[in-house]
Amino acid sequence: MKAAIVVFPGSNRERDAEAALTQAMGRKPIMVWHRDTELPDVNLVLVPGGFSYGDYLRCGAIAAHSPILREVKARADKGMAVIGVCNGFQIITEAGLLPGILLRNASLKFVCKNVRLKVETSQSLFTSQYEQGQVLSVPVAHHDGNYFADPKTLDELEANGQVAFRYCGPEGEFDDEHNPNGSARSIAGIFNRTKNVLGMMPHPENAVDPMQGSTDGKALFKSMVEALS
Template identity: 50%
Template sequence: MKFGVVVFPGSNCDADAYHAFKDALGQPTTYLWHKDHDLRGVDCVILPGGFSYGDYLRSGAIARFSPLMREVREFAGKGGLVLGICNGFQVLLELNLLPGAMLRNKRLKFLCQYVTIRVENDKTPFTRKGTKGRVLRIPIAHFDGNWYAPLETVKEVEGNGQVVFRYCDSEGRLTEESNINGSLNAVAGLMNKEGNVMGMMPHPERAVESILGSEDGLVVLHSLLENIS
């Protein structure tokens, strides 16, 4: 399975993602320059974390207009797998490939720490190697991760089972404390209705080797590998 990591000016987790998919997962992986118009035949597009265009205007707002995003939108429309991590999630929201928007974290702090998240839906291409209710320990690093959407949209998203991960405590309970950035319904990861595009604020690519402190991110990476037909 071939993975492509999109590089924007200001991406800073592109090398982490490249390492995770190429070395930890052992799959052919390539960088995709945001100004190109070529997805190089990849099976899965990764929009990595970072500060694309310095977060100017809004996180992900300018990256959305990068030339390659036309191909990414087309790829997603045909059912291609797209995973947005952190800033990549913000870009997917700005692209309207995922519903809602990000607000500043509830306590107005940049948060850089390990969190625990719960698998809400294990019937997705991103979590089929996990089980519903499983708690994963994965780091976050963001300022704008407080997911928001109008009530109607939230209802729809919940009804469709589009919430893939929620922030929880180490026992898997949803508490106000564990909902670290204040996201509506503690949303940490979200997919589109079709289930081929997912965004998540936690960084699975930073939790793929025990030396990094956790291997829980492998659940997402290994799940993606299961999609080879």
């Protein structure tokens, strides 16, 4: 697998993502600056977390229209794998790679803590190394993670198996208490229709080493390496 990480002014999780990809792939991913207009020959692009362009206008909106994102979108439309984490999820959603939008957290507070996630499907190149229904511990760190889409879009996402992860309690239950940001139907991550694009608010790259308190993010990177090597 060859991977690239797109870096914007204000990205801040790109080194964590680089470490997680290096651990899984056995070699370093390529770092691509936002002003570049061409993507190297890779089969995965990771859009990392942070505060690209200071979250001006709407979070992710300015980055979504940068030259490199146009290239990412064109390749994703042809089937290349793309994963957007946190601000990366906001960016690829603003770019139109995924439906819906991430709104301000319902609590209005920045949330930074470990949450539980339920794996909704193992039928994807991002989640094949998990069991369906498995409950993971992965950190979140965001102010705008409140997933919103109209009810019709949400029904379609569910009917097409496009929900990747949901926030849940210790027994895998979905309720307001275990929904850290007010996301519709507790959605934490979604695929596009063809499942070559994943966007998620939690940070799997910060759950790959026992020092981080959880290694539950490792299987996500392993899944991508298995599928794309």
